Amino acid sequence: MTLKQLKVLHGIKPNEIPRELINYAEPVVFKQLVGNWPMVYAGQTSNQASVDYLKSFYNGNSTIVCKIPSENNGRMFYKENCTQLDYESFKGRIDETLDAILEGVNQPDSPAYYIASNIIDSHLPGFNDANNILIPRNMHDDAVKERVSIWIGGATTATCHFDALDNIACCVAGKRRFTLFPPNQISNLYPGPLEPTPGGQVISLVDFKNPDFEKFPQFHKALSNAQLTELEPGDALYIPSMWWHHVESLAPYNVLVNYWWEDSPSYLTSGMNALYMAMLGIRDKSAHEREGWKHIFNHYIFEGAEKANSFIPLEAKGFLQALDKIGARKLRAFLINKLNR
Secondary structure (H helix, E strand, O other): OOEEEEEEEEEEOOOOOOOOHHHHOOEEEEOOOOOOOHHHHHHHHHHHHHHHHHHHHOOOOOOOEEEEEEHHEEEEOOOOOOOEEEEEEEEEEEHHHHHHHHHOOOOOOOOOOEEEEEEHHOOOOOOOHOOOOOOOOOOOOOOOOOEEEEEEEOEEEEOOOOOOOOEEEEEEEOEEEEEEEEEHHHHOOOOOOOOOOOOOEEEEEEOOOOOOOOOOOOOHHHHHHEEEEEEEEOOEEEEOOOOEEEEEEEEEEEEEEEEEOOOOOOOOOOHHHHHHHHHHHHHHOOOHHHHHHHHHHHHHHHOOOOHHHOOOHHHOOOHHHHOOHHHHHHHHHHHHHHHOO
């Protein structure tokens, strides 16, 4: 099946990303958005020059390194019963990991190494001064600054997953293939256990390189809704929050820098906490009760606060009105008290 190609925009500057593109919440490729970064120039010289450039910022702090057996072909996944991961993680150094990746370039039987989502400021101070973009945000006063991370590895695969944050991913060395799916394709992607997971988020159980359509028959529908792109050094991809994405690193040495952000206030809790609460309070009830709660959630949650409270006197709105910091604390305490009874 030929997958739909993602929309590509040319000529966008790192500090002039149009706000409307982010507000629209559809994935889009910014061709050569960061093509002028010194990091990209270094990689165009050679892999060694790219490694040397990164090492020039490294402060020696340890990080989590993934070591993937060669028989996995770079894929980070589960052992057969899905209760254990099929690779190991350990505390290591960025410089030693970079050297190990280069040493394995011409050794197909060597393990693959991968450093995921390492915060740049904590390990590579000064890197962002010369390699950066400006995110056009609609920040709440209590929103946090965007998180800028680096991803380093060989020819590895991050299995299809979603993130609850908006994301701009910048390819700065090597090449990456992204396959994206809208949030409504979750059931057709066959998500696995909530824990353990390779990267903290639930992943699809489908092997994209060799899909088992007898075991996962609805995956055909997911593919018909998929969008594909391949990023070269200098290219960037906007991935709206909640979109599923499968990421394949196609070169023997790959580096990506990404920006994660959320414009809502930091005092709100994770949506995953609400999911777990719904498992406790709704999922295992009768079918007709679950159907009723679906309508209640639509009214109070998914259609927004204003529709649910517009006809209620201000003094009586309580938790029905949009939460401020004090309201969020009161609601958190209320829930803790309820759960502890």
